[in-house]
Amino acid sequence: MKVIASHNALNAAAKARELLLAGARPLDACVAGVTLVEDDPLEHSVGYGGIPNEDGIVELDAGVMDGKTRRGAGVAALRNVRHPSQVARLLLAQTHRVLLAGEGALQFARANGFVEENLLTDTARRIWLHWKRIRSNIDDWREPPAEDVEADVAAWFASYRSPHAPREGHISRSEMPTIGTVHVAALDDRGDLACCTSTSGHAFKIAGRVGDSPILGAGLFADNEAGTCGSLGHGEANLENLSSFAAVELMREGRSPEESGLAILRRIAARAHPEQKDAQGRPRFNLWLYLLAPDGRHAGVTLWGPKQFALADKQGVRLETCVALFPGPPPTQPENPDC
Numbered sequence: 001m002k003v004i005a006s007h008n009a010l011n012a013a014a015k016a017r018e019l020l021l022a023g024a025r026p027l028d029a030c031v032a033g034v035t036l037v038e039d040d041p042l043e044h045s046v047g048y049g050g051i052p053n054e055d056g057i058v059e060l061d062a063g064v065m066d067g068k069t070r071r072g073a074g075v076a077a078l079r080n081v082r083h084p085s086q087v088a089r090l091l092l093a094q095t096h097r098v099l100l101a102g103e104g105a106l107q108f109a110r111a112n113g114f115v116e117e118n119l120l121t122d123t124a125r126r127i128w129l130h131w132k133r134i135r136s137n138i139d140d141w142r143e144p145p146a147e148d149v150e151a152d153v154a155a156w157f158a159s160y161r162s163p164h165a166p167r168e169g170h171i172s173r174s175e176m177p178t179i180g181t182v183h184v185a186a187l188d189d190r191g192d193l194a195c196c197t198s199t200s201g202h203a204f205k206i207a208g209r210v211g212d213s214p215i216l217g218a219g220l221f222a223d224n225e226a227g228t229c230g231s232l233g234h235g236e237a238n239l240e241n242l243s244s245f246a247a248v249e250l251m252r253e254g255r256s257p258e259e260s261g262l263a264i265l266r267r268i269a270a271r272a273h274p275e276q277k278d279a280q281g282r283p284r285f286n287l288w289l290y291l292l293a294p295d296g297r298h299a300g301v302t303l304w305g306p307k308q309f310a311l312a313d314k315q316g317v318r319l320e321t322c323v324a325l326f327p328g329p330p331p332t333q334p335e336n337p338d339c
């Protein structure tokens with residue numbers, strides 16, 4: 001039995017472990033763990049309290065995949081429902097469909113009795129308003145004096161950076177903030193694998209933008225015969241490279257989780273678009289991959305270190321260090337914005 005999860009999901013890993021020890025199916029254990037993170041208003045990259053899109057509306061993406069049946073499902077750009085992972089789980093259980101988006105996803109959630117609520121917390125609203133004030137020097141908004149910026153807003157802007165270079169006429173001081181996400185994967189003692197990824201996506205994204213998290217093969221993939229992979233970071237890079245599927249296919253060929261993850265990160269780094277690269281040709285965005293093999297071997301890998309991931313097994317729950325393609329500390333922004 002083993003659980004691997006993103007750095008922000010230590011409690012999720014513990015929950016999944018507890019449920020696996022009690023005999024739960026891996027997919028149910030993963031979703032129960034992710035639910036805790038979706039409920040946390042202080043986790044601004046997932047669920048309730050997530051950073052909104054550019055219009056100030058929180059839109060969530062989530063995906064689930066069961067390695068035993070190789071069936072998965074996702075919901076995308078879902079508004080007003082804080083547990084997109086549970087909605088995706090029900091989509092898999094109740095329908096023949098794999099992906100619902102926007103209004104259709106909300107209707108499906110509504111039909112299943114999910115409570116609708118405003119997901120924009122006061123802190124996330126003030127972060128969004130601050131972004132509107134600092135993002136450009138050619139619009140109607142005045143940038144606030146530094147002493148007027150509240151501590152929680154300043155702390156958020158200090159810790160999240162964009163994979164995009166500042167555009168002409170736009171401020172470069174703070175760069176555009178971006179994303180987190182949560183991923184949990186589990187292996188039970190029957191040898192069954194599953195995983196779940198959930199996110200509010202890129203901060204201040206265009207309304208309707210869908211990232212990698214609900215897309216099978218991009219933000220997650222699971223196959224009992226080969227392993228699981230899930231990801232955090234710049235989702236467009238995963239969408240363009242189908243990273244999770246590609247990594248699982250390398251494990252199927254016999255490569256270790258670490259070799260597989262690093263091979264995919266090398267490919268992504270090499271294929272990064274010119275405007276995404278620093279002066280040394282390295283991607284200015286970050287990506288994490290979490291891999292779990294059917295025999296219980298695991299790896300957390302990252303483009304830029306140092307980073308951690310959560311691990312749970314029969315011994316307990318702990319944080320481990322990701323293997324980094326470019327060991328940190330990363331250059332100061334904007335050379336290597338994090339995401």
Ligand code: GLY
Nearest residue numbers: 201202211233235
């Ligand atoms: N990886 C999460 C996203 O890009 O939305």
